[in-house]
Amino acid sequence: xxxxxxxxxxxxxxxxxxxxxxxxxxxxxxxxxxxxxxxxxxxxxxxxxxxxxxxxxxxxxxxxxxxxxxxxxxxxxxxxxxxxxxxxxxxxxxxxxxxxxxxxxxxxxxxxxxxxxxxxxxxxxxxxxxxxxxxxxxxxxxxxxxxxxxxxxxxxxxxxxxxxxxxxxxxxxxxxxxxxxxxxxxxxxxxxxxxxxxxxxxxxxxxxxxxxxxxxxxxxxxxxxxxxxxxxxxxxxxxxxxxxxxxxxxxxxxxxxxxxxxxxxxxxxxxxxxxxxxxxxxxxxxxxxxxxxxxxxxxxxxxxxxxxxxxxxxxxxxxxxxxxxxxxxxxxxxxxxxxxxxxxxxxxxxxxxxxxxxxxxxxxxxxxxxxxxxxxxxxxxxxxxxxxxxxxxxxxxxxxxxxxxxxxxxxxxxxxxxxxxxxxxxxxxxxxxxxxxxxxxxxxxxxxxxxxxxxxxxxxxxxxxx
Amino acid sequence: xxxxxxxxxxxxxxxxxxxxxxxxxxxxxxxxxxxxxxxxxxxxxxxxxxxxxxxxxxxxxxxxxxxxxxxxxxxxxx
Numbered sequence: 001x002x003x004x005x006x007x008x009x010x011x012x013x014x015x016x017x018x019x020x021x022x023x024x025x026x027x028x029x030x031x032x033x034x035x036x037x038x039x040x041x042x043x044x045x046x047x048x049x050x051x052x053x054x055x056x057x058x059x060x061x062x063x064x065x066x067x068x069x070x071x072x073x074x075x076x077x078x079x080x081x082x083x084x085x086x087x088x089x090x091x092x093x094x095x096x097x098x099x100x101x102x103x104x105x106x107x108x109x110x111x112x113x114x115x116x117x118x119x120x121x122x123x124x125x126x127x128x129x130x131x132x133x134x135x136x137x138x139x140x141x142x143x144x145x146x147x148x149x150x151x152x153x154x155x156x157x158x159x160x161x162x163x164x165x166x167x168x169x170x171x172x173x174x175x176x177x178x179x180x181x182x183x184x185x186x187x188x189x190x191x192x193x194x195x196x197x198x199x200x201x202x203x204x205x206x207x208x209x210x211x212x213x214x215x216x217x218x219x220x221x222x223x224x225x226x227x228x229x230x231x232x233x234x235x236x237x238x239x240x241x242x243x244x245x246x247x248x249x250x251x252x253x254x255x256x257x258x259x260x261x262x263x264x265x266x267x268x269x270x271x272x273x274x275x276x277x278x279x280x281x282x283x284x285x286x287x288x289x290x291x292x293x294x295x296x297x298x299x300x301x302x303x304x305x306x307x308x309x310x311x312x313x314x315x316x317x318x319x320x321x322x323x324x325x326x327x328x329x330x331x332x333x334x335x336x337x338x339x340x341x342x343x344x345x346x347x348x349x350x351x352x353x354x355x356x357x358x359x360x361x362x363x364x365x366x367x368x369x370x371x372x373x374x375x376x377x378x379x380x381x382x383x384x385x386x387x388x389x390x391x392x393x394x395x396x397x398x399x400x401x402x403x404x405x406x407x408x409x410x411x412x413x414x415x416x417x418x419x420x421x422x423x424x425x426x427x428x429x430x431x432x433x434x435x436x437x438x439x440x441x442x443x444x445x446x447x448x449x450x451x452x453x454x455x456x457x458x459x460x461x462x463x464x465x466x
Numbered sequence: 467x468x469x470x471x472x473x474x475x476x477x478x479x480x481x482x483x484x485x486x487x488x489x490x491x492x493x494x495x496x497x498x499x500x501x502x503x504x505x506x507x508x509x510x511x512x513x514x515x516x517x518x519x520x521x522x523x524x525x526x527x528x529x530x531x532x533x534x535x536x537x538x539x540x541x542x543x544x
Binding site: 252 | 505506507508510521522523524526
């Protein structure tokens with residue numbers, strides 16, 4: 001998955017597990033950037049009576065670097081607190097929840113938002129903000145969209161925030177990818193290890209269909225995120241580019257205390273999860289380094305650059321699909337570093353490579369989602385293939401919820417983008433068509449055209465359906 | 467309890483602690499800031515040379531106190 005359960009240690013700690021990160025210029029508010037950090041993967045909608053609260057003991061953060069050093073110049077911190085109205089019932093709610101202050105809603109969560117600048121100055125933007133309930137069913141949450149919209153809070157100055165359950169908008173055919181990279185649309189071309197199981201192509205299957213996730217969504221005026229705001233931006237100006245990542249941290253010590261049923265947490269917060277570009281820790285970083293990657297800061301990512309320059313997936317595709325990727329095979333055999341991938345994932349793409357585009361943050365190699373905030377949103381027929389589809393407003397220029405990042409990264413790794421840095425290289429014909437066979441239509445709950453953009457979460461009564 | 471687990475075991479010592487010879491070690495994150503000690507304090511005896519880690523609030527403080535380490539280890543042995 002993009003980053004769902006991607007590393008051994010964090011796969012055992014779901015509430016701190018970041019799954020996806022989005023950063024894009026808002027299509028309906030083009031003077032504002034929307035940042036969405038998703039956590040707590042694979043929520044089966046009927047998962048009561050506790051459902052899926054954020055972690056009260058987790059420090060969730062969204063970081064913005066605006067001067068290219070891969071260190072946070074602005075951090076938004078989110079801390080949650082669960083409040084029970086009645087400890088003497090097993091129920092999440094005792095009647096319909098029609099408003100955020102409903103007396104029928106037993107297990108509620110509230111949160112604070114704190115802005116920290118690069119000098120460590122802290123400003124609490126708001127506290128006591130209500131999360132919406134999880135989507136239970138037609139009797140408990142009869143008008144869920146209205147409840148969720150009531151949980152969109154203004155922080156003043158054009159900034160607004162939402163923290164709560166959403167339909168997972170990431171679409172991916174996990175079953176095929178982790179069955180030895182057997183992409184269903186091309187499974188008849190797979191080597192199949194002599195088993196000869198697949199004889200014709202098949203459609204992709206969205207492994208995250210009807211699955212919910214927890215979103216922390218923030219919409220902030222561009223002027224509040226970039227440095228040197230002058231009122232007018234030029235896309236070639238490096239100051240228009242921001243680097244974004246999210247992290248979750250836990251206090252270093254936890255002592256279980258059954259005498260009070262209140263565990264003791266103390267000590268500094270240590271990072272246990274982070275996410276910038278999709279799929280990096282998932283498929284670029286090897287198993288033995290994944291936990292380490294989650295603990296590190298982007299500014300220290302040069303230690304991982306070799307995995308980007310020589311990605312394992314590029315070496316796997318030619319033997320798994322015999323005869324399909326001869327040019328990629330030759331490229332891998334040559335040992336040439338994949339400077340195209342290093343630019344996409346670790347430095348941003350400099351000006352002069354793609355006409356009218358750059359999201360270069362400088363020489364510091366760091367995994368961040370890089371967004372050129374001067375490029376306006378594509379409001380008419382955006383391409384789900386982002387930059388590869390000629391749409392400058394899509395991944396890897398930030399990431400929109402509908403971007404097909406699986407296909408984009410598969411194609412890039414297969415060699416499509418290497419031609420940008422080596423004019424002599426010709427990508428294999430199949431590379432430009434690689435896909436796991438899914439589109440945004442593979443997501444059942446439709447994306448919203450307004451904040452927080454991800455669809456209404458699936459309710460536990462109807463999902464899974466009878 | 468093995469010797470190693472005794473040496474690395476955490477010992478809860480109460481709500482406050484007064485420690486001399488404190489060496490401050492920068493914490494990874496300090497969302498609540500530093501300041502006076504509130505809430506639980508947990509001490510970890512790192513080794514029998516007297517190296518202690520004190521976890522308080524959002525801070526980790528490293529202390530070298532051979533005598534205190536020895537007393538804690540004796541207490542840990544019950």
